[in-house]
Amino acid sequence: MSFIIPSKIRRTRPAGQALVEFALVFPILLFIIVGIIDLGRAFHAYIAITNASREGARYINLHPYKDPDGTFDTAEQVTIDEASYSGLDITFDNIVVNCPNATVNGKSRCRSGDPVRVTVDYDLDLILGWILPNPLHMSHYTEMLVP
Secondary structure, three states: OOOOOOOOOOOOOOOOHHHHHHHHHHHHHHHHHHHHHHHHHHHHHHHHHHHHHHHHHHHHHHOOOOOOOOOOHHHHHHHHHHHHHOOOOOOHHHEEEEOOOOEEOOEEOOOOOOEEEEEEEEEEOOOOOOOOOOOEEEEEEEEEEOO
């Protein structure tokens, strides 16, 4: 017994069904992809400000008496340069350098054995800023002892 299927009988589905399904799923996929990109940018920025604060503290650790007036301008410039190598635009206003335990005449001076703290603040503008809190504020500090 053999079955003969006429060539004109086919399974058909309504025209445009795939297009409608794609139109329903596409915004969700786009939202997920943009969220992944924002998350990657946030991790990159946090790693960059971490490295910048470390480099500023390391500079003071290696050159504790380079800025005898207590302004730490050179250490702040080193911190800004390190952040700019990673593509972040930070300014002197985003950096705080001090020796928490040592102040002389109102200025923060690092003496041997004192910890130096370099704090870097950064505000990241998110692509999904209309949904998530924008800008995303990040801050990191590094402490090292002055030899």
